[in-house]
Amino acid sequence: xxxxxxxxxxxxxxxxxxxxxxxxxxxxxxxxxxxxxxxxxxxxxxxxxxxxxxxxxxxxxxxxxxxxxxxxxxxxxxxxxxxxxxxxxxxxxxxxxxxxxxxxxxxxxxxxxxxxxxxxxxxxxxxxxxxxxxxxxxxxxxxxxxxxxxxxxxxxxxxxxxxxxxxxxxxxxxxxxxxxxxxxxxxxxxxxxxxxxxxxxxxxxxxxxxxxxxxxxxxxxxxxxxxxxxxxxxxxxxxxxxxxxxxxxxxxxxxxxxxxxxxxxxxxxxxxxxxxxxxxxxxxxxxxxxxxxx
Amino acid sequence: xxxxxxxxxxxxxxxxxxxxxxxxxxxxxxxxxxxxxxxxxxxxxxxxxxxxxxxxxxxxxxxxxxxxxxxxxxxxxxxxxxxxxxxxxxxxxxxxxxxxxxxxxxxxxxxxxxxxxxxxxxxxxxxxxxxxxxxxxxxxxxxxxxxxxxxxxxxxxxxxxxxxxxxxxxxxxxxxxxxxxxxxxxxxxxxxxxxxxxxxxxxxxxxxxxxxxxxxxxxxxxxxxxxxxxxxxxxxxxxxxxxxxxxxxxxxxxxxxxxxxxxxxxxxxxxxxxxxxxxxxxxxxxxxxxxxx
Numbered sequence: 043x044x045x046x047x048x049x050x051x052x053x054x055x056x057x058x059x060x061x062x063x064x065x066x067x068x069x070x071x072x073x074x075x076x077x078x079x080x081x082x083x084x085x086x087x088x089x090x091x092x093x094x095x096x097x098x099x100x101x102x103x104x105x106x107x108x109x110x111x112x113x114x115x116x117x118x119x120x121x122x123x124x125x126x127x128x129x130x131x132x133x134x135x136x137x138x139x140x141x142x143x144x145x146x147x148x149x150x151x152x153x154x155x156x157x158x159x160x161x162x163x164x165x166x167x168x169x170x171x172x173x174x175x176x177x178x179x180x181x182x183x184x185x186x187x188x189x190x191x192x193x194x195x196x197x198x199x200x201x202x203x204x205x206x207x208x209x210x211x212x213x214x215x216x217x218x219x220x221x222x223x224x225x226x227x228x229x230x231x232x233x234x235x236x237x238x239x240x241x242x243x244x245x246x247x248x249x250x251x252x253x254x255x256x257x258x259x260x261x262x263x264x265x266x267x268x269x270x271x272x273x274x275x276x277x278x279x280x281x282x283x284x285x286x287x288x289x290x291x292x293x294x295x296x297x298x299x300x301x302x303x304x305x306x307x308x309x310x311x312x313x314x315x316x317x318x319x320x321x322x323x324x325x326x327x328x329x330x331x332x333x334x335x336x
Numbered sequence: 337x338x339x340x341x342x343x344x345x346x347x348x349x350x351x352x353x354x355x356x357x358x359x360x361x362x363x364x365x366x367x368x369x370x371x372x373x374x375x376x377x378x379x380x381x382x383x384x385x386x387x388x389x390x391x392x393x394x395x396x397x398x399x400x401x402x403x404x405x406x407x408x409x410x411x412x413x414x415x416x417x418x419x420x421x422x423x424x425x426x427x428x429x430x431x432x433x434x435x436x437x438x439x440x441x442x443x444x445x446x447x448x449x450x451x452x453x454x455x456x457x458x459x460x461x462x463x464x465x466x467x468x469x470x471x472x473x474x475x476x477x478x479x480x481x482x483x484x485x486x487x488x489x490x491x492x493x494x495x496x497x498x499x500x501x502x503x504x505x506x507x508x509x510x511x512x513x514x515x516x517x518x519x520x521x522x523x524x525x526x527x528x529x530x531x532x533x534x535x536x537x538x539x540x541x542x543x544x545x546x547x548x549x550x551x552x553x554x555x556x557x558x559x560x561x562x563x564x565x566x567x568x569x570x571x572x573x574x575x576x577x578x579x580x581x582x583x584x585x586x587x588x589x590x591x592x593x594x595x596x597x598x599x600x601x602x603x604x605x606x607x608x609x610x611x612x613x614x615x616x617x618x619x620x621x622x623x624x625x626x627x628x629x
Contacts (some may be wrong), residue, residue: 048530050529050531051531052530053530054429054530054531055429055531058426058429058430058542059430062426062427062428062430062439065423065443066442068441068499069442069443069445069499069503070442070447071458072457072461072499073445075460075461075467076457076460079460088465090465091467091470098495117565134350134353137347137350138347138349138350138351139348140343140346141343141344141346141347142347144343147340147343147580148340148545149344152408153347153351154522156354157350160354160358160359162609162610162613163362163606163610164358164361164362165358165360165361165362165363165364165588165604166361166365166585166599166602166605166606167582167589167590167598167602167609168359168364168367168431168585168589168590168595168598168599168602169361169362169363169364169365169367169599170357170364170591171362171590172361172367172374172378172595173356173357173360173361173364175372179381188353188357189357190357190358191353192350192353192354194354197350222342222343222346223342226346240532247448250450251448251449251450251451251452252450252564253450253451253452253564254563254564258590259446263431265337270485272431272452272453272456273452274449275456275570276452276455276456276459277452277455277456277459277568290360298606303456303460304460306516307453307456307457310453311448311449311450311453314448315445315448315449317445318445318448319441322437322440322441331400
């Protein structure tokens with residue numbers, strides 16, 4: 043420190059801390075409310091809001107969600123779609139990004155232009171839907187896994203990362219008689235863990251959280267991902283029949299529907315929220331790499 | 337150059353998928369200019385020129401839809417764009433590393449919740465029997481049914497968007513701020529610059545290039561924003577403000593099956609999108625001494 047903090051600086055720093063605290067509270071508020079509400083007896087919640095009285099707490103909502111099983115099916119489907127999608131998408135992205143990062147790759151500019159145009163202009167919803175239909179991919183997992191697999195922005199990120207790796211490394215490998223294939227798999231990829239982690243995280247979370255493709259392309263109940271099940275519970279307010287057994291009247295039905303909403307939010311969001319702090323160190327590094335050079 | 341064939345093989349999968357799933361639909365978009373009949377196919381359906389576009393521009397919904405789309409995007413950009421920058425500047429001044437990490441952990445968390453769940457939370461929090469109305473009633477206010485009032489739709493959309501994404505969006509600015517050298521800050525301190533002056537003369541110039549790129553990208557997306565969320569937040573009552581071009585395209589096309597007409601509306605949307613992007617890029621270039629995309 044060269045100098046004591048001035049009075050003005052102290053005020054600014056204090057104000058900064060207070061405002062940030064308020065922002066943190068504003069973000070946590072709704073989340074905490076939903077978690078607490080999921081354990082609160084619905085009639086109490088309706089009449090007096092959240093309660094600190096343990097005799098009014100209940101795990102009924104959770105029991106009903108598990109009784110129905112559609113959330114679990116959705117969970118399994120989402121896990122499959124997200125895993126398969128990340129593998130396909132990230133492999134294709136890395137493979138394409140490497141040649142495009144090479145200044146001596148003939149056709150680099152043309153291919154890049156072909157890719158970049160699609161970032162700003164597209165055929166639109168209906169022509170894409172008709173194509174998927176004509177390819178006989180409606181109501182199959184391919185409709186979820188293939189059309190969005192190439193993400194041009196991710197190719198640009200990976201390309202920027204590869205460009206940051208010294209070319210001398212490749213030249214040395216070539217002198218030693220290494221082929222492109224060997225260089226890519228044995229030398230380049232092991233050096234690219236941060237960017238691979240970030241791309242996998244992006245694609246996995248993106249697929250896990252998406253509902254639109256499933257909404258238009260999938261019809262069968264047993265193929266539906268978690269978000270579609272959640273949409274019917276949270277937004278369309280139609281809990282699955284299995285959750286509503288033994289409701290005796292409309293008022294009770296409504297209360298159960300409320301409870302089911304809170305618990306499904308908690309159950310569905312918990313895994314990602316729990317995993318993500320462990321990823322934090324990776325994605326900050328990776329995002330930085332991409333954003334600054336991209 | 338001999339071994340380059342391996343490199344072409346590397347690009348091939350991406351190229352094939354892009355051509356199939358991006359370029360074939362671009363060709364398919366010509367059904368906007370045809371009286372499209374699925375039985376006849378894209379090739380054989382009769383041309384009708386700009387009929388679909390004329391039909392759209394003459395519907396009573398036209399001005400409203402265009403206005404809703406532009407307003408939602410413009411206000412979203414106006415309020416949403418500065419927030420991550422301010423957040424990053426504020427976070428950057430937290431010296432306690434552990435505290436900073438924890439705040440970031442909270443700020444990023446909503447980004448990992450799905451849009452469906454966020455909209456679910458919005459419905460819960462704003463419901464007539466929800467916590468916000470509960471607080472209002474404690475102070476003697478009237479119960480408001482936020483989700484059915486068209487007047488609230490844009491605020492709900494934009495505020496919930498900021499709630500969900502602003503923290504995560506601040507990452508790129510934080511990364512840029514991390515590169516500011518401490519020597520520069522120390523020198524400014526010796527010259528008597530307080531924190532506000534340091535922010536204006538050191539921090540902001542440091543993140544300016546990223547701000548420009550982020551702004552152009554955001555402006556380029558102005559017409560394609562948030563179909564997924566707008567659609568979920570729609571109720572039959574708030575349609576006067578919540579119906580935007582992308583949701584309309586979905587309804588006309590996939591729910592009502594009017595493929596050609598719907599494609600025309602989507603194309604109209606894309607063309608405005610491209611025009612906006614080019615315009616903003618030009619303006620930014622001029623203001624920014626020739627630096628744009």
